[in-house]
Amino acid sequence: MTQHVMLTNSQPFPEKFSALVPVNAKQRSFSRIGAMTLGTAIQRHLQQEKASFHTPGHKGRELAKSTNSLLQADLTELPGLDELSNPEGVLLDLEARAAKMWGSAGSLISVNGASAGIIAAMLALTTERKKFLVPRNAHRSVINAMVVGGIEPIWYEPTWDARWGTWGAVSPVSARKILSTCKASEVAGMLVVSPTYAGAVSDIASIADSCHFRDIPLLVDEAHGAHFLPDACAPSSAVTCGADLTVHSLHKTLSGMTQTGMIHLGESPVFRIDIDLLRAQLNLIQSSSPSYPMLLSIEQTITLLETNGKNLLAHLPHLRGRLEDSLADCRRFEFYTSRFETDALHICIAARGARAEQLYDFCVERGVFPEAILGQGVLFLMGIGTVTEDVAELAKVLLDFHTQNPETGSLADDGVWHFTEIEQVLSPRQAFMSPSQMVPVHEAVGRIAAECVAPCPPGIPVCVPGQRVHPEVMNLTSVKKIRVVREQLTSE
16 A cells, blocks of 8 residues: 555536546545544545555655654754755755756756746746746746746647647647747747646757747756656656756656755756856745755655666556556557657546546545546556556556446547637736735636636646636636736726
């Protein structure tokens, strides 16, 4: 039995809209706030879970032995323990080990997750220019960076897979077209999410060339791809493919504790970004009391990668292959694949003739916990802690589903929706800082949003500050109220 759980107070999504926005165990298992304590909820989950296919990547397994308990390691900036905001000793050495592991020109530690890394990176790139090319599948931390830094988005759309109902990769052709239509002298950078939540990997090398031809830095949100290591059985990392800045989460597929992350300068960055400026921006939004258990977890993650970790990661594509082989005879299940490259650790599965909710709930009831419902499929996320027994349990449950739920046709038509174009009336910072009020969702339609609404995971916004609220937002979130800019301000 695995020994990890992620919980939240998010309310369940309406059943009919679950194909549109990712839904996960946290949102579907608890409907009443205050029904139990967090400790009780965690223990209940641990008793139910037979196999974890959600974050974190360690899957509750102790992959790196430590002589320190969490409480013993929960220290502060004492002599010999260094200071994360200005490292000169053991933490500086740890960052150097990270840079060597991922092949970067320099790496910084984040104990506020990839979210802090994204914000710091965007702030560092926008000291002069304030416009940023942002994809529609950007994480909500990107919106937070816009609010903090007064950054103005230039929205663009990655590939949209209407059949699966999910965002895909950014094609090199569309990237060149997007870059050619903007005024390069006003653009501070371009953001690409790769891999996506579903596992679609973009051709970062080609996109980086196009960005640099236009004199625009490239920032890659590679939070779900920290396992993209040099000489590993995985896609190439943005760090070594020309990205100027790359942000990683160390908990999604690796063994780091939740909320551990890294920012990497590109291997040979075209834009010489000042690492001291980057650290200053990170210090601006990161806790001044960094968690030493988290820092120790980062060290253990890198130590594992330096020893046996790459072997553990190399085994995962083979486990995926075994899963696909075990399901091949029933011809019931489809695996999501990107038009470009697909990461093996992100397994998005759909069952023909069944809704994603049916498959998701069937798995949960049998102790196999997926990451989320994602469009037409269910996302099962492997990590460095995934073992053969986990995949065997998943295969057994899927075959049981096939036996107990006869196929009735092709992929169910769940009314998969395409995101409408954003009407950005005010900048995110203007809207967020304006006098505002909370109103029922139906009354917010047509008004200017003053907050970001982004169900998490994966935290992709369905409404951003400064956007005119579209009627379809009502169908994409379970929130009852939205903060909007006061009407007298928007009419002036």
